Amino acid sequence: MEVMKAIRDRRSIRSYRSEPIKDEVINSVLEAARWAPSWANTQCWEFIVIKKEETKHKLADTLALWNSVRQDIAHAPVIIVACARLGRSGFKDGELSTDKGDWYMFDVALAMQNLALAAHALGLGTVHIGAFDAREVAQILQVPDGVVVVEMTPLGYSAEEVNNPYRKPLSGMVFYETYGGDKNCPQGDSNP
């Protein structure tokens, strides 16, 4: 599938068929995550692949009550939990480099967006889930100190048709030259 088509057609899938996925397909989406860029190539991400029914149900129970995926996440054949090793991304010589602290949220998102796009290209659904009790998940999955649980996604075939969700127009999110500046490329610029 073409990159731009995958980017535009990917939807956040909240309802899954229980049909299993081949291991080679799971490996392909993890490969996509693996090739993401990261702060000074520190690759702080780690992934836990869950297929056991009992564990999937325990994970579902950690989701926020208002989270619409909560009802269905355990139906997906696989859940992938993305973790991060702290103290790697955002540092230089052991010191924080920026006012943002640890950049693990940023780097894990880069990897998980690769994963979501690769999954879509393979006909599989995902949804980035952040609204759950990460400490409870860490307990369930025996995640050690120094590693945090960031997000999870079900991975499976979609059981729903999802409409195109609203996106602001570019003119509502892009400025030229300064914040609040031109919303379209200024006329007479040196670029053709």
Added chain:
Amino acid sequence: MEVMKAIRDRRSIRSYRSEPIKDEVINSVLEAARWAPSWANTQCWEFIVIKKEETKHKLADTLALWNSVRQDIAHAPVIIVACARLGRSGFKDGELSTDKGDWYMFDVALAMQNLALAAHALGLGTVHIGAFDAREVAQILQVPDGVVVVEMTPLGYSAEEVNNPYRKPLSGMVFYETYGGDKNCPQGDSNP
């Protein structure tokens, strides 16, 4: 370009030709960012597109001295600065939903990875840059309170060949069922 090829072949480009880019191409990569998913579809991202020589040089000066892009970023025809509106991502009914605080770092990364992949498919280089003085950039670009500068990337044609940077093998980042559990899919699993 195929999704998986774009994911595997994209490189972080640190040296650029000054050759200009058509505005429609800039719009295409911004479109890719626009279609990213976000926390409850809050789309907290905002982008500033910089082409003016003077501003590009001011931005270069905000980069960490050790950052190897610092020398060359102003050669690129365009710099895209990604900002985030605070208080949107990671919230439910005005309250923080998780122990991670504001999820703007995560959502901006999703959008910027879409942008990086789309740029690569169009023959253009990018590099996610985080090591700069974000408050100084906010001053230069007149970014108001309530909005933070997250990352920037040059956008342009590469002036270098970049080798395949080292990635840990999947066995160094993936576990099955629990953290520290099997590193390969367990035999005899219900999945084929």
